[in-house]
Amino acid sequence: MKKILIAGLLVAGFVTPALAAEYYVAQNNTSHKCSVVAKKPDGKTMTMLGTDGFKTKSEAMNAMKGMTECKA
Template sequence: MDIRPFIDGTEDETVRSVLTQGSEKMIRKIAITTALLSQFTVSAIGATEQWWVAKDAVSKQCEVVTKKPDGTLVIDLAKTTYKSEAEANAAMKKMPSCKKATEQR
């Protein structure tokens, strides 16, 4: 609802200021609510991607995967999730069981 006709048509300065303040408060509440919702949405989206360091049970090769290893065909080596692929790759390079596999190639 547009309150401009009420504000413009009102001669009383007190009524005009009350109407203006009310709309400013409402706009401020909407802006704060929108900012908070977008912050939580962005955080939730970013938190969904996880990385694991895993070793293929058959080929014995280490790899970084985005799906949690099942423990039979793909074994979770670190029992840890990583927030980025780069972080998981760095951890994989430091793991002794992965170093041995890369040296044999």
């Protein structure tokens, strides 16, 4: 019973970070408008601004307000 419990906790520990939602600030390549997206931009239609994702949507929105690319 202990072995199963320990194995379950180890699996949950490895899977939990992968389930954490991330948000990205992206700029549309044609319209040059910025937006917050939940999926990492591919670089073809949307370009990621900044180097990292954000844990919450509000963090990404605050970061977008401070980016010079999004001021226009």
